[in-house]
Amino acid sequence: MSDLPSALVYSLVTRMSAPVALVGPDWQEAYEVIREKIGRVSPQDLLEIQGETLGIDAVRTIEEFLAFVPGSGVKYVLVLGGDNLTPEAQNAFLKTLEEPPRYARVLLFCQRWSNLLPTVRSRVVNIPLPAKTRTELRTKSAWEYLMSSGSKNALEQLRNNYDWALKVADKELLFSKDIDSYKLAAFYLLLMEQKASVMLLKDMLELEAALHYNVNTEMIFDRMLMTGVKVK
Numbered sequence: 001m002s003d004l005p006s007a008l009v010y011s012l013v014t015r016m017s018a019p020v021a022l023v024g025p026d027w028q029e030a031y032e033v034i035r036e037k038i039g040r041v042s043p044q045d046l047l048e049i050q051g052e053t054l055g056i057d058a059v060r061t062i063e064e065f066l067a068f069v070p071g072s073g074v075k076y077v078l079v080l081g082g083d084n085l086t087p088e089a090q091n092a093f094l095k096t097l098e099e100p101p102r103y104a105r106v107l108l109f110c111q112r113w114s115n116l117l118p119t120v121r122s123r124v125v126n127i128p129l130p131a132k133t134r135t136e137l138r139t140k141s142a143w144e145y146l147m148s149s150g151s152k153n154a155l156e157q158l159r160n161n162y163d164w165a166l167k168v169a170d171k172e173l174l175f176s177k178d179i180d181s182y183k184l185a186a187f188y189l190l191l192m193e194q195k196a197s198v199m200l201l202k203d204m205l206e207l208e209a210a211l212h213y214n215v216n217t218e219m220i221f222d223r224m225l226m227t228g229v230k231v232k
Contacts, residue, residue: 003130004030012107013037014074016125019097019106021082021116024129025151027109031080034107038076045070050080058085059092066101075104082108083115090117097123143192147185154185161186169194 012020012034022030038046047065049058062077079085085093097120100106110116113126131150139145139155148155165186 004033008127009033009037013076013105017100017102017104019100019108019124020127021108021110021113021121021124022127022129023110023113025111025131025149025154027111027129028080028153030129031078031109035078041072041076042070044068045072045074046076046078048078048080052081052084054079054081054085054089056086056089056092059089059096062093062106063096066096066104069101070103073103075101077104077106079106079108081110083110083112085116087117090120094119094123141193143189147189147192158186158189162189165190 022034024030047062049062051058058079062079065077066075097106108116108124113121113128116124132152133150134142134145137145137148137150137152137155139148144155144158148158161183164183168187169190
């Protein structure tokens with residue numbers, strides 16, 4: 001359950017008209033609390049936007065939704081994964097964020113504040129969501145806690161992909177077409193635990209960056225394996 005104070009939840013749902021960004025690794029918990037507080041509303045008064053990548057079409061949907069005055073007096077826009085908005089979408093969103101209709105409650109749920117453009121950050125109220133402690137997560141090691149970023153969801157994904165990382169390290173598996181950030185995090189953890197070389201970690205960082213630019217990740221991954229990933 002989210003650690004958001006009940007008074008803050010009440011204010012976000014009923015009073016605060018300025019756009020808000022709730023930022024933290026487990027923003028889903030905050031979303032659940034706020035969604036419960038909103039309760040049952042007409043579909044015409046609640047819009048939830050989500051996706052691994054949110055483009056300009058998502059912003060147009062929001063603008064069209066807010067164009068009409070609600071019958072209940074309030075319209076809610078919940079952007080789940082607000083930091084998944086592309087730079088172009090964020091720029092298109094600026095006008096709405098700067099001058100939202102008086103009846104609008106715009107809430108962005110984000111994992112990373114840094115993924116929002118400075119122009120967006122300057123137009124929203126930032127509410128940081130605290131990461132969970134190592135004791136709360138019951139992590140097995142300091143490295144595991146570090147790689148999970150204090151997130152329960154990230155820790156679960158990390159552990160789910162650890163066997164995959166072991167197989168890659170043992171060269172039982174080669175490049176995986178469905179590699180994602182969670183698999184990379186599991187591989188990072190394995191490398192840290194095995195005291196991998198600095199150069200290999202550098203290659204991992206390069207691969208992670210490549211995932212965001214649709215380049216030939218297979219070539220980078222193959223080069224990493226050629227450097228000799230060994231588990232003692």
